[in-house]
Structure formats: C-alpha cells, structure tokens
Amino acid sequence: MLYLIWILAFNQMLQVVGSNFFDPTSVIQISWKPRAFLAKQFLTDFECNHMIHLAKDKLEESMVADNESGKSVKSEIRTSSGMFLMKGQDEVVSRIEDRIATWTFLPKENGEAMQVLRYQHGQKYEPHFDYFQDKNNQALGGHRIATVLMYLSDVIKGGETVFPSAEEEDNDGGLIKDDSWSDCGKRGLGVKPMKGDALLFFSLHPSAEPDPMSLHTGCPVIEGEKWSATKWIHVASFEKQRPKSSGCVNENDKCEEWAAYGECKKNPAYMVGTPDWPGACRKACKLC
Known part of the structure; x- marks a missing residue:
C-alpha cells in the first residue's frame, strides 16, 4: 500500500514539474514531405505557465532576418511580440532543452535560445522558411536543420501552424479539422495550438539540402490569445562566444x-x- 501511494505521488509530481523523460509513443506523424511530427503533452501545464511568466513582462515587437544582410528587421510579415530566454536560464528551461535533445537526437549545444512569442487578435506570421537565405546567419552553426514549436496555451480559434506546400496525408496525421479551426488552418496541412503540445519539423532534407516543402505559416488568431516557444536547432554547435x-x-x-x-x-x-x-x-x- 505504501509503495502504491509513493508511485501515485511521484507520478503527480512529474505532471506538475516535468522531467527529462520523453515518451516516443506520444508522437503523431503529421507528414513526411516535409518531415513533421506532433508530440502530445510534451510540456506540463506548470512548464507552459512558467515560460509565459518569464516572458510576459519583457515582450518586444518581433523581428525577422533580412535575406540580404541577415540582420533582424521589423516586418509586417510577422506581427507578434516576443523575447528570448537564456539557454539554461533555470532548472525548468534546462530540463525542457534536455527533453528536446532527447526527442530530436540533435545535440543540446546546436540549439538557439528559446524564443517565447505572444500572438493577439489578428496577429500572424506569413509563409516563411526557417533555414537561412543569407551567409551571415549561416556562419554560426550553419543552417537551421529543425524547429521545435511548443504551444504554451490553447487558442479558441485561429493561430494554427500550416504547411501550404506539404504533400497532405489522407487523414492529416489523424487531426480532425472541426469548426474550431479557422479558414486559414483548413487550407493545407496544419496543426491546431493545444497547450503542452509540441511540433517538430525539419527544414533540411537528410542530405542537408534545404527542403522547400518546409514553408510554413502561423495563421492569424481569431479568438483568444496564442503563446508559443520556439527552439531552432542548427546542423552544428550554436554556442556563441561568452x-x-x-x-x-x-x-x-x-x-x-x-x-x-x-x-x-x-x-x-x-x-x-x-x-x-x-x-x-x-x-x-x-x-x-
């Protein structure tokens, strides 16, 4: 009896604070072209709320990388607000970074700092690639090979992540597009934001060539508010000089x-x- 009580208490603790453990059976294959996978409940409610708490008072207007210079510039393409957490900022952030490395089989040091984003009504991110078009950004760590997009909140309607160039599966990876999906989200292979879920997709082919089918967009938020955290991962180490x-x-x-x-x-x-x-x-x- 005491053993069962201990097991129940331990499982409850994991649900609150999370762990480095990753359950591969929670992953749904969304697409092979591009390679995209959805992990259900990748984050606990505590972890989602913790990252929002770290970011909410430090948000600034989001930027995009200029294709020529590689510098960050303001653009109507991306109308969210966000901020970057430090790598290993605290135990919770470090644990999530470890879990990402376990899932992707990509070294932790190849990842950028996580960016926390907030999308309010009407805000969106128009179709774009996560691999770089300029050589300046490729100089450190090379191309971005993969992206892990973690949803920190539910969205009542809108805010879906859509791959407009994807070769759609017959069943959309098992995802049912009901009335809670926006028209934008229904126009291609898409994922609806659900708190705790994480989307992994690869921007490069296994040959390391850019995959044009990885083009993706963040649909406008129609009802509610969307919080997410993004981890971009490079082909080589992204450890900047201290x-x-x-x-x-x-x-x-x-x-x-x-x-x-x-x-x-x-x-x-x-x-x-x-x-x-x-x-x-x-x-x-x-x-x-």
Whole structure:
C-alpha cells in the first residue's frame, strides 16, 4: 500500500514539474514531405505557465532576418511580440532543452535560445522558411536543420501552424479539422495550438539540402490569445562566444522598470547574470 501511494505521488509530481523523460509513443506523424511530427503533452501545464511568466513582462515587437544582410528587421510579415530566454536560464528551461535533445537526437549545444512569442487578435506570421537565405546567419552553426514549436496555451480559434506546400496525408496525421479551426488552418496541412503540445519539423532534407516543402505559416488568431516557444536547432554547435563583463550597465531600456517589479530576484540569470554571462540589467539591480 505504501509503495502504491509513493508511485501515485511521484507520478503527480512529474505532471506538475516535468522531467527529462520523453515518451516516443506520444508522437503523431503529421507528414513526411516535409518531415513533421506532433508530440502530445510534451510540456506540463506548470512548464507552459512558467515560460509565459518569464516572458510576459519583457515582450518586444518581433523581428525577422533580412535575406540580404541577415540582420533582424521589423516586418509586417510577422506581427507578434516576443523575447528570448537564456539557454539554461533555470532548472525548468534546462530540463525542457534536455527533453528536446532527447526527442530530436540533435545535440543540446546546436540549439538557439528559446524564443517565447505572444500572438493577439489578428496577429500572424506569413509563409516563411526557417533555414537561412543569407551567409551571415549561416556562419554560426550553419543552417537551421529543425524547429521545435511548443504551444504554451490553447487558442479558441485561429493561430494554427500550416504547411501550404506539404504533400497532405489522407487523414492529416489523424487531426480532425472541426469548426474550431479557422479558414486559414483548413487550407493545407496544419496543426491546431493545444497547450503542452509540441511540433517538430525539419527544414533540411537528410542530405542537408534545404527542403522547400518546409514553408510554413502561423495563421492569424481569431479568438483568444496564442503563446508559443520556439527552439531552432542548427546542423552544428550554436554556442556563441561568452562576452566579457562590460561593467555595471543597463543593456535594455526597460531594465529600471523590470527592477522595480522585482525581476532582479525573480529572474537573476537575465538581470544580474551568471559566472559565464553578465546580466543585462546590472545597473538597475544596483550592483554598482
């Protein structure tokens, strides 16, 4: 009896805080062209809510990579708001990164920092590729080979991820498109955002050539709000050179505001820094 009670308590704990364990039987094959797979309940409710909490006060207008220069620029193509978490920012983020590496069989160091995004009514991301068109972005880590898109919230209607160039399966990978799907979501191979689910798709063929069928779009949100977290993974290591501390400065205009809300204690890795990475708001956190 005590053993059964311990097992039930342990399973309940895993549902709350998550673990590095990944269940491959939770994966649904969505498509082979492009290669796309959906993992049901990849994240726990706690993990979804935790990432939203880390991001919600630090959102800025989303950018896209310019095809010529590789620099991040504003564009009507992408109308969400978002921010980047630090790699290994805390135990929860690090555990999710480990789970992604387990699922994809791609090294953890090949991944970029996770980007948390919020899409409000009417906001969308028009059709685009995740592999790079410019050589500047390919210089570090090479092409993006795969993307793991994690849905942090349910969306009442809209916000689907659609592959307009995909060769559709007869049953859409077992996904039923009912009245909760938007017209945009019904126009091709698509996935409806459901809290905790994660979509893995490959932007390159096994030969490492770009796959044009990986073209994808984020449909406009019609009702509700969409939160997601994206992990882009490269063909090689994406570990950027660690910067040396540049003194006691604020590297973001919102540092003082965040410090006033207590973020120096709530989010010390970003605000104050770690032994390997100086914080962005050291002056606001009164380190000098």
